[in-house]
Amino acid sequence: MPFVTHTEGDGPAQPSGPAYEKPVPRPARSPAKSREIRAQNRRREYINRNPEYFASTEHEFADPLLYDTLIRQHQTPAEREADGKRKGYSRVLEGDLARGEARLADLAKKAEESAETPPGSATATGPRANPAAVDLDLFAPEGKDEARARWRDFLADRFVYGQDEDFDYDVVDFDEAYDVMERRDAEDAWFEEEDPEFWVSEPDEKSDQRRESRSGETGVQDF
Numbered sequence: 001m002p003f004v005t006h007t008e009g010d011g012p013a014q015p016s017g018p019a020y021e022k023p024v025p026r027p028a029r030s031p032a033k034s035r036e037i038r039a040q041n042r043r044r045e046y047i048n049r050n051p052e053y054f055a056s057t058e059h060e061f062a063d064p065l066l067y068d069t070l071i072r073q074h075q076t077p078a079e080r081e082a083d084g085k086r087k088g089y090s091r092v093l094e095g096d097l098a099r100g101e102a103r104l105a106d107l108a109k110k111a112e113e114s115a116e117t118p119p120g121s122a123t124a125t126g127p128r129a130n131p132a133a134v135d136l137d138l139f140a141p142e143g144k145d146e147a148r149a150r151w152r153d154f155l156a157d158r159f160v161y162g163q164d165e166d167f168d169y170d171v172v173d174f175d176e177a178y179d180v181m182e183r184r185d186a187e188d189a190w191f192e193e194e195d196p197e198f199w200v201s202e203p204d205e206k207s208d209q210r211r212e213s214r215s216g217e218t219g220v221q222d223f
Helices: 031-049 051-055 057-062 064-070 077-087 089-116 131-138 144-160 180-193 205-216
Strands: none
Touching: 031 051, 031 144, 031 180, 051 144, 057 064, 057 089, 057 144, 064 089, 064 144, 077 089
């Protein structure tokens, strides 16, 4: 289907129509928001390059109940025994104590919410500090692989949003080497801002002369 061109002034012909409309630029972010997004993108790139971050035994204490649901309950007896040997007796005991305290705190919180809720009314649930725990209430993981993937996603989000108190975020937040996503977005924005260009051939003087000479020929030789 041929496209329609229009000429404004003496400029070159430009295509018109919805397919050639210039994209609307995104609204500018505030400096604080830009710094926040840049830091989060750098953190995301860091854990992509350093998957060993997820292997730390310290992550168990980030959410003991969630760890128990997504990891421990899906371990075989042999896996749990090997995990205990790797952590050591003191660390296993510390994990058990943390889970016990978390269960008591969770029961106390539920009892308090139940007492504050009038009979017959729907229980109002506010946002939780642990997004992954909300997902557990809605969709139980189907199998060991999905449970481990959800635990990994929880740790990744926790790291990106700066909730790992044992990590020195400055080594990542101020390192431009992790600006992979920002450079990619800048390249995409540059291509979006570029107008489509079409090559228009310039008139050929020799071709015009040949056309004029041919228009005067009659096909009869004159002597």
